[in-house]
Amino acid sequence: VRIATYQQLMAEARRIGPRAVAVAAPQEQEVLLAVADAQRQGLARFSLVGDETLIRSLARDNGIDLTGMDLIHEPDPQTSALRAMELISRGEAQIAMKGRVETKVFLQAALDKDFGLRTDHLLTHVAVFEIPNYPRLILISDAGVIINPDLEQRVEIVQNAIFVAHKLGIIEPRVAILAAVEVVNPKLAITLDAASLSKMADRGQIKGALVDGPFALDNAISVEAAQTKGIRGPVAGEADILITPDIESGNMLAKAITYFAHGIMAGVVVGARVPLVVSSRSDSHQSKLMSIALSVLLTN
């Protein structure tokens, strides 16, 4: 069944859960609130690997119930990330989540050879947005990890996003490679990459999706805009997945949706053996909760 709203995503994650989540350095009010809420809703149970004293005092001051959570004392953030990954390598958790530790340090811990979480895939960020008055979930990548991808990295970004779309029940997702324009322009490298990615999908080098590009954002998501420009094909105006040229444009798109269109983002880093939740401090409570729900769905 295709998941088209966050309500459906929550219902499905609840059906699958609870999953075991190892959180690195959760000594932060917002993280603890999200974690407690996710546990209450039956999504997950948590191992909190961090500064136990600080965690307990934050919980007490904010009325957060830690019942049923494992607390593992480790005040150093980097070491807490490594110990969270260790829990996963021992089969004691199926999802890793970061708290007050830098994303870079957290992802390096996930790539540490000692823990076997590494795969052949690149670690990439996939954002899933629910947007008011928009009829379906929209996936965006990469707005969080890969700064300026080359063509090989774009292939990984696309394939990882397709993986997430499949888990959301989108059997053959429509992938739009975004640029500022919808024509191939020798002076704009991204438009050449878009052409190559489209052809790679035609030839089976990218699997499980319909891939087309370059598109400007409007003709990727609006059938009317695509028609005005005379752009045809199954992806035009109906994209499920938007691949942005680089992290700057991805970030801009994601934040414009969040702050101007009041969309909510569920975000996850995929490409490791388990989903990695890397919500940032400025993400809302609901965004953090939906990120956990999404990662639960990905373990299924």
Added chain:
Amino acid sequence: VRIATYQQLMAEARRIGPRAVAVAAPQEQEVLLAVADAQRQGLARFSLVGDETLIRSLARDNGIDLTGMDLIHEPDPQTSALRAMELISRGEAQIAMKGRVETKVFLQAALDKDFGLRTDHLLTHVAVFEIPNYPRLILISDAGVIINPDLEQRVEIVQNAIFVAHKLGIIEPRVAILAAVEVVNPKLAITLDAASLSKMADRGQIKGALVDGPFALDNAISVEAAQTKGIRGPVAGEADILITPDIESGNMLAKAITYFAHGIMAGVVVGARVPLVVSSRSDSHQSKLMSIALSVLLTN
């Protein structure tokens, strides 16, 4: 008086108008509809430099009233752009607008030395957005002309946007230089440019505004997001002008606001002796009309 909504912008443009607008190659239904509407509302009177037969038949088929408009027959789009600029150089129009002619060709005509429209400034695109549930107009640049600006070009982009903000009655606009992150990172060139631009404003090399950056979009437009990240200063969370890293991210931001947040864009190219209206086919009727209103305001 500070203009905070399109309704106020229309009222002010009506008070100033009607201005004379020369339109190059207006043989397109949507352009003629916008032009007729602008004339009816007292914003402007029009010289239509284009394919007269086609213009008359489009007007007849769509019930568009051309009364009071000058028609100048010139079927070739490039020549029509040049002849529109000639009208301006002779003082017969104060604004140039493009119809069915490529933006590049239209701007080259504006830069033609024969017509004296060129100034010391770079031609840059400034977009002014009204966004539902957002308390003020937001200016964005450059999402339309300069592909990948260097620092000197960014200075021009910023200064041109400040010019437009002043015309909107924003006495000391708050300018945010956007990047994917809000810290200076030697590996991200835009963050270094942002630091330089901030300092140039401090030293009076950029005038008439408060300039700060780098900002991620959220901490430029949301006071709450800025506070969460501990970013201070008069621009944080309260930007009037958003300067995007490049045309791709600018385009992404503008189209996300249009298609996901249902904002309306008024766009104009500034830097020449007169405002240049370069609406594209996929822009809505209201967007085209507001672009004309904005350009009228700029002639004041």
